Amino acid sequence: MPPPPPNPASIDFAALNLLRVVHELGSFTAAAEKLNVNQSAVSYTIAKLRACFQDPLFVREGGRQVATERCEDILARSLQMLGMLDEMLQPDAFEPGQATQNVTIACNYYERMLMIPGIVSAIRRHAPGMTVKVISSLGDGHLRLLRREADVLIGPFARAESGFHSRRLYSEEYACLMDAAHPLAGARLDADTYLSLNHVLIDYGAGWQSAYLRELEAAGHRLLPTITTPSPAGLGTLISGSDLVATIPRRLGEGNFEDLRVTDCPFPGAFDVSLVWAAHTNASAMHRWLRDLIWTACRG
């Protein structure tokens, strides 16, 4: 009753390497010494390969083990595969100076105004061969991460569920933006005064509710906007020289509008701006580098 043939799937890289060494030294005994194993271990492994490949692989010629024609073919591929394994085992290295990859950042208007210029500038400085793509994140930022459409997501999101990682960049709050000549510019606003103003409401769409709206509604109020706009873009022109008031993130107001004034809002709706990424990019050297760079650029 002969033993069943060995399963070829059980051939490992050690066996392929043993084949290489036997071929190189033309002797099982010498190969055993070089590999620091017993001679019979070499016999066992060659016997296994002989059975798998249905070929003697080595034959005695003039006192040496000489490879068969078929063994030469098998050996050529084995050498290839051993090289491939070596490459696979190299640590995931990332050299910014040599890199040519594209990175895709999902974010919205706020980040595009306040953060992307600094981030892009830093990327170009440290990794001049890389390219950057900025895509919208509203409503489906997390899906974009999962679908590998984006490498990172930046915004007021901090999902704790599995599959994502996040890192808080900084805290942010809402403030009132109005013309410097507005009678209440710089004054301390109570809730009633605030609610009686002529508000410009930014409706981001996709059911998004800003944190300050949630806070004032939780306090039992309702904001009746005078004007509704889909984006902060063009807000400065709209408010300048008027009695309109827009409630926007403080950092977006400060330093971005010349004749306008930023005043505390009685419903600041504090929130965190975070960097979010999918778990499958967490261990990647390039992604780690990118995240560190974004962290530095936004905290710098």
Added chain:
Amino acid sequence: MPPPPPNPASIDFAALNLLRVVHELGSFTAAAEKLNVNQSAVSYTIAKLRACFQDPLFVREGGRQVATERCEDILARSLQMLGMLDEMLQPDAFEPGQATQNVTIACNYYERMLMIPGIVSAIRRHAPGMTVKVISSLGDGHLRLLRREADVLIGPFARAESGFHSRRLYSEEYACLMDAAHPLAGARLDADTYLSLNHVLIDYGAGWQSAYLRELEAAGHRLLPTITTPSPAGLGTLISGSDLVATIPRRLGEGNFEDLRVTDCPFPGAFDVSLVWAAHTNASAMHRWLRDLIWTACRG
């Protein structure tokens, strides 16, 4: 005390295949079912690969195991290698009609006259894309096999030592070739009569001694040649219209010289013409085919 990292050389093709199936199904449990193993065997193998490659390889996203960036790289190479193993496991097939290889036959004058035309014709008929090279074998035919300079050797050689295989094609003997008008043409020659003739001796060189010379010397005789020549080439012209006698293999004499006659030699020096090849080509499909073709062509 952590366990030592596994040796990457112990990664086998089963592990690479398991990586493929987990990736495809996005689930350890589903992969286990498909592969007909226990779920914990999948965990064990993935854990081993994780340790070897220093990467989580799969992370949970939305209830599925999703590959990391590094896993995608490793998987691409794994698929390549699995394909390579499949190719390596294919039986050594040889299609004469599609083949384009060269075959090299080592032999000498006798074989070039009597056998090579038929062999070449058969090769061209069955494997029209193949090429044939004929090289001299005198003195070092066996070395040419060992050095892979020749695929087969044909001649009066039958080495029994290890490293070679041989197959007898047919038996041959020496006979006397003389002019048809020679007074002893067709007569039965005794030893003294034979030895008194005017002999043409073919001295092949390299210390080669023909079997009939060995036989007559073993019987205590010595042949004194009238003429010595290094090759049977041109022998017909030399002997025609003369009283010279050449002792050559019977088949070489018969049918090759018009006005000449072949007569039995009292020292026939019987020998075998064999096909010889090195052990390392023994299992090769192409070589087997070639040997069978030569056998058929010579035994016609």
Added chain:
DNA sequence: GATTGAGCATCAAATTATTTGATGGGAGTT
């Protein structure tokens, strides 16, 4: 031809690696 030594094949015992089956913790859904 006989002898000797080298080297491969094979065996049983020892060791290591892998697989099985049980269990519990984590994640997702209701």
Added chain:
DNA sequence: AACTCCCATCAAATAATTTGATGCTCAATC
């Protein structure tokens, strides 16, 4: 919160590999 699914981990069982001993084959030498 309860329930279910799935992966991680554990100990025991099983399989594969390695060790060390032995014998057979081959090549070299006398």
